[in-house]
Structures are given as C-alpha cells and as structure tokens.
Amino acid sequence: MLSCKDATKLVSQKQDAQLSLMQRISLRLHLMMCSGCKNYERQIDVIHKACRRISGSDD
Ligand SMILES: [Zn+2]
Incomplete structure (x- = not known):
C-alpha cells in the first residue's frame, strides 16, 4: 500500500x-x-x- 507521499509523487510523475x-x-x-x-x-x-494550453498546443 502506497503512502500519500508516494501516491502524490506518482501522480506528478505520470504527467x-x-x-x-x-x-x-x-x-x-x-x-x-x-x-x-x-x-x-x-x-x-x-x-x-x-500549461499545455498556455504553451499553445491545444486545439
Ligand atoms: Zn493519499
């Protein structure tokens, strides 16, 4: 079972x-x-x- 610390790390990593x-x-x-x-x-x-929208790749 992940700790909240590990889980939030994975959440940002998966971006x-x-x-x-x-x-x-x-x-x-x-x-x-x-x-x-x-x-x-x-x-x-x-x-x-x-962020993606700001960098202009949203269509
Ligand atoms: Zn959690």
Whole structure:
C-alpha cells in the first residue's frame, strides 16, 4: 500500500513519464481509498492542461 507521499509523487510523475503497471495499479488503489490524493490528482490534471494550453498546443 502506497503512502500519500508516494501516491502524490506518482501522480506528478505520470504527467511526464509513463508508470509501470505495478505503479499504476497501486496508485489507482490508493486513489480509490484516499480522497486527499484524488483531489491532488484532479488539481495536477487541471494545472497540466492549463500549461499545455498556455504553451499553445491545444486545439
Ligand atoms: Zn493519499
């Protein structure tokens, strides 16, 4: 079981690199049970999309 620290690290890591199957499974399990990290994932996602839009690759 991931700690919240590990889970948030994987969440930001998966924006830039692909996670291994094991990492994805443990992250998914953690996010199912932890609303704090789920919120964090949502925020990272929004920020990431906003960054992409600013850099001009949104169409
Ligand atoms: Zn957590």
